[in-house]
Amino acid sequence: MPKQRRLETGVDWVELSTTAADWKAADPALLGTMLAQLHLIRAFEETVLELAAEGLVHGPAHSSIGQEGGAVGSIVGLSTADAVNGSHRGHHQFLAKALTHVSGGTIDPAAPVGPAIQTVLQRTLAEILGLAQGYCRGRGGSMHLQWFEAGALGTNAIVGGGAAMATGNAWAQKRAGTDNITINYFGDGASQIGSILESMNLAATWKIPVCFFIENNHYAVSTSDSEISADTRFSIRGQGFSIPSWRVDGMDPLAVHLAMAAAEKRMRAGDGPAIVEADVYRFFHQNGPYPGSAFGYRTKEEEAAWRARDPLDRVAKEMITLGLIDEPGVAAVRAHAQAAMTAAVGELLEADPDAAGKRRIRPALWPDPSFVDVGIRGDASELAALTVGDPAEHGGGWVETKFVDAVAAVMDRRMSRDDRIVVLGEDVHRLNGGTNGATKGLAKKYGDTTTAGGRVLGTPISENAFFGFAGGLALDGRYRPVVEFMYPDFMWVAADQVFNQVGKARHMFGGDNPVPLVLRTKVAMGSGYGSQHLMDPAGIFATAPGWRIVAPSTAADYVGLMNAALALQDPVLVIEHVDLYQTADRVPEGDLDYILPPGRAAVRRAGSDATVISYLSMVAHCLEAIEQTGMDAELIDLRWLDRASIDWDTIGTSIKKTNAVLIVEQGARGTSYGAWLADELQRRFFDWLDQPIQRVSGGEASPSISRVLERAAIARTEEVVAGLELVRRGMGQSRTDAS
């Protein structure tokens, strides 16, 4: 019989409830403010449902009616510099944060609506209706409400999507020396998702002042909590990640406030994250103006029991008991809130001239359709003050270097000049510069997670969390994250953060958010790492909005492109290649500060037969192939790959000269870069083409581990030769010209 010993986590997990004494001890101004906020939010949500019933809300309207106590109780005590983000059901959190911001934290229930609050109500409603005056110019709508000034980082339509960014935001708050905190709101349905769990782990490990606030409303759409988790007390997650947790009745806003105060104390003291779980109930279905019972997944009796515990009534009753207000006073608060909403609606709607008795959005308030693609990324004007240096035109001296040493050198140079830069990724702090030496010397010089203020952060293997964390850092703006994905294929496990969050963050929230983030990764085709490590990510990133992409073929280009990437206010993917790391290369002597801005391709070989377009390690293969075939081809090294940064002028000039195009890349055809480019080129230059745009790429399958199969799956010089021959056949009489 083995000896057994019961293990304990030693982590606090408590349930908190209020007593009459707590209500008596509470500041009457706090209770009055909570009552006012609860009523403003309730009236707001009732208005949204009313407009939804009239068909005036385009898309879902996720009502928070019934759940207001959790948001108001947890936010009412925050400062503007504290931050919140939330989920698809986030009107109440957004409003609580905005109301607290504009009111300075105190609202008199006798006169709850001043001009500032009236403006908040109108602009929030306008955003939900998709109107230009909304906080995100109508782009965000109900599920993407952001107002940075108020500390509202943005609600999120991806379940669990905001946790990692909240964690990054909180890290920035702490690293900047403040005691501010960030709260990430999510529900019972999100409590199992990987991004939440990864973020909890990262926050606990790095002692980040973020609160994971679980609004447990017991239903993920129509699926009840007991159907999705063995223990429906979701704050139990804290036991697994060593995060102290509080469980509280969310229908009691004071209880929530007190639990939050305890959690705040820990976080503001620098002790790390907290979890607060508030037991709440949404009185309506997932969205729209009907109760859940109408859809058969819960009973009217259950709903009635929860409605009897309405948080608005609870606060009113306790305040009446304490003599702070009377029944008519409470009715007056509600009347004020309803009147404010009537006024807000009056500004946004008018009688529909085409349908008697109906209302419509005032037509002048819609965003201009031409705004549709504005602000997908910045205008790169931040580069204007920097010194452009094109190695192709460099007239000075050179220093011999290995490519990978230039990678580390330029990062060292930038980190020494810009304290904001933080490097993070798996093993970037160890192994003498990560798995390839690309961060060599940086951890020693700038510290790691074991060093106070360390800037080279070795992460847990949680791409979703650490990439989303970097997204939060970038949106905060005080730090500039440089993330490394050890292999490009790992982007898939972080895909929500990479594409749904970071890539869309500027545009989705109105077009103004800078998102200064650099993602480094390396193409490893030829290294034998097999089907799940050997993609070229360029095609995926080029077809997703928001990203800029560079793919340097030389060390000197790498320096200029990385400098530009680190200066840009946009997310930039920097693609490296294992074949290049150990190549003997050179950089301009004594200068690691020049930038190679967007729109600057390099013509590596001038020619008249065909325009060969490539990037990264395939540029050298193209040069070899051109020499082998003897074709007089022009070779363009793209440097910048995304549609906003690519050098259309150089490409166009070349195509008008050669009338033939060969796009060369190494990786699999399916997710390839060339498909996008070929489409764009035939559209722009159709009348200049003498043959179909030809392409060289790998095969359909992802490269296998077997050396022979890997070689067969990818493109190198031989495949470019074959591609050139294809172009030559397309040229018609070229046979005699070649002789």
Added chain:
Amino acid sequence: MATVVRMPAALAGVTEGAIQTWMLRPGDTVAAGQPLAEIETEKAVVEYAAEVGGTVARLLVEPGENVAVGAPIAVILGTGEGDDAVAAALAEAGPAVPAPPAADDVVASPPASTAAAPGGRTFASPIVRRLARERGLSLEGVRGSGPDGRIVRRDLEGSEPAASEAAALASAAPPASGSSATGTDVPLTGMRRAIARRLTESKTTVPHFYVTAHCRVDRLLSLRAEVNAVAPRRVSLNDFVLKAVAGALGAVPAANAIWGGDHITRYEGVDLAVAVAVEGGLLTPVLRRVDTMTLTQVAAAVADAAERARAGSLQQHELEGGSFAVSNLGMFGVDEFSAILNPPQSGILAVGAAKERPVVVDGQLAVGTVMTVTLSADHRVIDGAVAAEWMRAFVTLVENPAGILI
């Protein structure tokens, strides 16, 4: 996979070609880019390089045999392949390969390499359509050398609007029957076919008219003697004639133009074709910008072009273009003749021998050296008055030859 090598469309507009020399034998290994054969076309002999490497398995065409463009001419085997691969490749190539068309067939049905689908659609690349639009060219009859007969950019290079080939071929008359003399059939060379086709086409479709003048060349001959006394190389009478032709075209720009189907192209400078007799035919290399050349440069250029024409090493582009031509049979003692226009040129000057003849000077009979020239002109471009004006300018220069030197 064994590769079937097909007769290439070696030059613009050709429909067939002949192997002049196989440069490799069956069993030889061949690398991609290595010359495989010399191919004789209507205008030139070009080297043809293998596009794939391997072993030469089969040569399917005898030297001198004309085959259609696209017809199999050889098979190249890859590593480790044998006769069955040859058979397989040829079987696969089989029905798709057009037989060399007999002349009569050409009129009846278009060759397979014409870029026209059964529905009559012409396949041309976007840039070709653009260029055709810009230059007012018709793509009808242009043969596409791109994949599936697509007309590609290179098919337009050097091509000028030309009348249909069918008209030229239709004029070919059957040999007279009932002749008692015996003879042997000499196979046509590519050049002979080209001469037959192009000049038949010219004579039957271009409205020629003729203007003749007698030039006194005594002063020209004495000037030539003076020039040759000091010139770095010997200058011929014909070199003076070429410069005078260029000078006259400069003086009468309306004559320096060619027919473009739906427009007339006028030239600034003067590109002149010079007829050079070679073994088995003649070639007309074009001298560029004769108007800017000195007399000795003209002499050198003519000598070089003639030498290379006879050596068969002229490039295709050297045979293309020009607005005017000169054909000189004076060295054969011919008094005068008229020449057939060489499209796209709109004028050709036939130059006879300079001979002493009786001339009338100031009412007195005297002996002078006279050269008779006849201009053949394309009436679509050059009217009679323009031709006459041009001839006067030409005669003036020849008879006052100092102007040629200026």
